[in-house]
Amino acid sequence: MKPRIKNPSALVPAIRHFKLLAALLWLSLSCFAQARTITLTLNDCDLFATISSQAAAHGWAGTHVHAHFSDSKIVNASGQEAILLRFKLDRIPKDQRIVRAELLLPLAPKVSSRNARLHLWRLQQPWGVGINHRFRSLRPEAAMWTEPGARGIGSDRASRPSVQMRLTNESGEIALNVLSDVELWHSGSAKEYGWMLCTEDLQEIVGFQAPLGVPDQWKLRITYEP
């Protein structure tokens, strides 16, 4: 049984009002839905290494603790140690524009030098299986860094660092703005070989928590839109 409307003309202004509200709601929702943020973690990395002049044969060199012992409980970025990582960016649709990209990293408490200056460099050479302080890969064939520790400026790494950050906190999380690098890779303007974290001073150390101990705390947060 259909409900009966006594005076249909009285409903016309209410319907117009409803249409206007619906249009506004659709507009605001579509704007909101267009920008999307994803968080990649270490589980989304396909390459990772910690290299050191003190354990030159190793791609998981960790931190030098004693004369004969290194441990990956803490991994250092320093003047003789570096962390290399590459995130897979294939979760970002090709037709999207990157509007924000942040690399979020977990500091190890009470390790880093006061006011140490952390450098993030874009790598310019492929690296892979067997990577260590001297070699960028050992399989399928051996290939050396231009300078040990991937320190060759303009060859192993870019001509200038993507980020330089003076450390103000001793623990917690640090955020590096990596928008320009991610844009560069996503647009195809540069091949993605990932980043290197280090310092340029032998006295300056920045310590991070074990990557595989806290894989969800090594993050790349990216916002994109059409």
Next chain:
Amino acid sequence: MNDNSALTSVIAPGSTAADVSDTHRLLVVGTRDGKLLVYPLKQDGSVEDAPAQTIDLPRSAPNQNAQCRVVSVLFHPRQPLLYVWQNFASDATHQAQEQLPHLVIYRCSEQRLQLASALVQGPDFGYNRQMGMLALDSRQERLFIPSGIDGPKKVPVSLFHYSLTAQGLPAQAAGAPRPEPQGTRAFFYFVGNSIVPGPKSTVLLGALSGPCFVNLEESQVLRQILVPDTTAIVEVASHPQRPLYYFSAIGSGAFLAMEHVDGILTQLPRTVTLQGVEFKSRPVVMTPRNQVAVGSPRAVVVIDLDKEGWPSGKARMHKVDNLENEAAAPVYSEKFNRLYVPVK
């Protein structure tokens, strides 16, 4: 496993360790009361119907009544030898430890074992480990033995090995009263059972949160954290043909595979986490099947590998009644293509 008959349960109450020899058609199980149970195998690898030969391990006179347990058993792949490591079932004084022949060697002949030698390890050896395993390097030049952290001299050594003669017996230095094991620093994280010799004098050890890498030539040790759980012992196995190590995190269902170059770990591991599973043993690689088996409290978990040896993501539980609640791994015979599982 595709074929359930490949899983062979062997009744061996109190089992703590096992090994199988294809060549000598023998399965040996060590027990927590210091005995060896010796099972002759038929041509197809099934266990003979006759009762197992039982052998009491030798002890020195002052320790005749002490309770000892078999920690590890290992067949030499080429020589007719079985190595056995025993230790006291509970804490013992250093003097008592010095007198106990921890390493006992048997000669295999006609599917039976005969005592060849029993070696004490001397005053400088670190004895304070109840667990561990015997392992041979790929050239059979070194026999790694379960060993402790501190000797009486408080030297922080924890990985010992004997140099072996071409006949597979511990070598004796000129003028020395007996063969002496040599020690290498491995530090206190080495608390797992696994000792996995790799290429070029490298060894990977089961340890807390991840393995310890040891380079014997350079006396270099690195600990690699692989799992978030800081209390989990991570046990190790290596693929016999591919440059891959496999890891089982004890007490969890985390199974990992990681590539290496000359024994040095490289790049990120690939992880399979099995819900509701608690691993109890190190992984056992079954190369012809392209699978890895890991012991758990009530089942053997079989993990499929892909063509390159990486975990494919498929795994199955094979329920085994009356499994011992020990960390002993099942043992696999490549020739017979059987996985032997000691049960109560």
